[in-house]
Amino acid sequence: METITIIIAIVALIAGFSGGYVLKIKSLNKKAENIIKEATIEGEVIKKEKILEAKEEFFSLKEEHDRLITERNNRIAAVENKFMQKENAFNQRKDDLNRKIKEFEISKNETDKLKIHFTSQVEIVEKRNLELEKLINIQIEKLEKIAGLSAQEAKDQLMKSLKAEAKTEAMAHINEIIDEAKITANKEAKKIIIQTIQRIGTETAVENAVTVFHIENDEIKGRIIGREGRNIRALEAATGIEIIVDDTPEAIVLSSFDPIRREIARLSIHQLVTDGRIHPARIEEVVAKTKKQIEEEILETGKKTSIDLGIHGLHHELLRMIGRMKYRSSYGQNLLQHSRETAKLCAVMAAELGLNPQVAKRAGLLHDIGKVPDEEIDVPHAIYGMKLAERYKEKPEVCNAIGAHHDEVEMTSLISPIVQVCDAISGARPGARREVAESYIKRIKKLEELALSEEGVIKTYAIQAGRELRVIVGSDKVSDTDIEKISNNIARRIEEEMTYPGQVKITVIREHRAVSYAK
Numbered sequence: 001m002e003t004i005t006i007i008i009a010i011v012a013l014i015a016g017f018s019g020g021y022v023l024k025i026k027s028l029n030k031k032a033e034n035i036i037k038e039a040t041i042e043g044e045v046i047k048k049e050k051i052l053e054a055k056e057e058f059f060s061l062k063e064e065h066d067r068l069i070t071e072r073n074n075r076i077a078a079v080e081n082k083f084m085q086k087e088n089a090f091n092q093r094k095d096d097l098n099r100k101i102k103e104f105e106i107s108k109n110e111t112d113k114l115k116i117h118f119t120s121q122v123e124i125v126e127k128r129n130l131e132l133e134k135l136i137n138i139q140i141e142k143l144e145k146i147a148g149l150s151a152q153e154a155k156d157q158l159m160k161s162l163k164a165e166a167k168t169e170a171m172a173h174i175n176e177i178i179d180e181a182k183i184t185a186n187k188e189a190k191k192i193i194i195q196t197i198q199r200i201g202t203e204t205a206v207e208n209a210v211t212v213f214h215i216e217n218d219e220i221k222g223r224i225i226g227r228e229g230r231n232i233r234a235l236e237a238a239t240g241i242e243i244i245v246d247d248t249p250e251a252i253v254l255s256s257f258d259p260i261r262r263e264i265a266r267l268s269i270h271q272l273v274t275d276g277r278i279h280p281a282r283i284e285e286v287v288a289k290t291k292k293q294i295e296e297e298i299l300e301t302g303k304k305t306s307i308d309l310g311i312h313g314l315h316h317e318l319l320r321m322i323g324r325m326k327y328r329s330s331y332g333q334n335l336l337q338h339s340r341e342t343a344k345l346c347a348v349m350a351a352e353l354g355l356n357p358q359v360a361k362r363a364g365l366l367h368d369i370g371k372v373p374d375e376e377i378d379v380p381h382a383i384y385g386m387k388l389a390e391r392y393k394e395k396p397e398v399c400n401a402i403g404a405h406h407d408e409v410e411m412t413s414l415i416s417p418i419v420q421v422c423d424a425i426s427g428a429r430p431g432a433r434r435e436v437a438e439s440y441i442k443r444i445k446k447l448e449e450l451a452l453s454e455e456g457v458i459k460t461y462a463i464q465a466g467r468e469l470r471v472i473v474g475s476d477k478v479s480d481t482d483i484e485k486i487s488n489n490i491a492r493r494i495e496e497e498m499t500y501p502g503q504v505k506i507t508v509i510r511e512h513r514a515v516s517y518a519k
Helices: 002-147 151-198 219-225 227-239 259-275 280-309 316-327 335-352 357-366 381-391 396-404 415-428 437-452 483-497
Strands: 210-214 242-244 251-255 457-463 468-473 505-510
Touching (some): 219 227, 219 259, 227 242, 251 259, 280 316, 280 357, 316 335, 316 357, 316 381, 335 357, 357 415, 381 396, 396 415, 437 457, 437 468
Antiparallel strands (some): 210 251, 242 251
């Protein structure tokens, strides 16, 4: 029984499992059918969308194709229009050409007729010319018999008389032009120089050959001198100048003809006094630093000067020499200020004369670089400056202007006389150079005595700070024709026997008075 019961239970259990499986299969079949339906519906929708997209793309392609066709048709129509226009123009030209050919044929026929007529006229004229020549020859023979001269001899005499008359008139005309040119040239030259001087600002000279270093008290003098004078000896050896410590209160004099050395010594002493440590080792260190500082300042000054004047492309050695000019003076006139002033004058004058102001300005700035050499030289500063300019690839006209500004070499360009004139203007103007009163008085006296030594001179007056000399001669001793000779002699003797800036004008005055009294 138990076994039967177990079997029945197993069968029931299997039947329950198989029934559930059948139910599951049915539900899965329904789901599959639903999915198939949904997929079919979705496929139809996608199919319709794709068909719509294809139609839209087809229409857009068709529109693009129609547009291209239209554009091509328009281009073809335009080409056809151009071709038609050209064809019409060609036809028009063809008609014009045919018309001109007809006109040419007509004119050719007329020309042929005229040619025939002209030929006949020429023959008539030639016959008449032959007759005229015969008549002229007959008349010439009659005239030769009457005058006693041949036609060639008469022609030669007439040519000689005409040539002499033309030469006389030409010489008179040339002299008139030369006189007028001299008057105009002098007037224009004075005008240009005056305008140039008026347009340039200048300074007066204040530099000298010594530098005075001021100190707070005389105790510092002892520290500068040092034990047994070792500090002052170290300073003099390091700087190459002479230091004068005398009884002048609160001052030490630094003496040297080299202004750069004086400036190095002044700055070094100032730094030593400010620092308070003064001994030979410290002195050498400070002087070395100051020298380096001065060299940098010199180069910077050269660069600044070239930039201020608008001059570019200078070699750095030339810039350094321009900077060295700051510490150099000539007759009390600072060399850098003189060179700057000359450069500006040259630029103004060159512009007035229609020349290149940049080249003139460059030559004016560099004209005195031979005065600041790094070594001892035995040639004039103008020649040395010209060689330096040539070494550093300056233009030939600049080099010539530098070398010729004191007439050491021949001038080869118009820039050279401009630099010479502007150098004289800058150096000879009032206040440009410092002159000791004693030497000034001696120069004035020598001028007057030199002129007074000439025969026939009664009185002499040096005026305008020695730039003009008035000479009065006796009318009973000197004639009007002799005064020019006296003025030339005085000018020549001044040039040979005296040294002076600029030029001296000599004016010789002769006056004759006749006085009578009516009683």
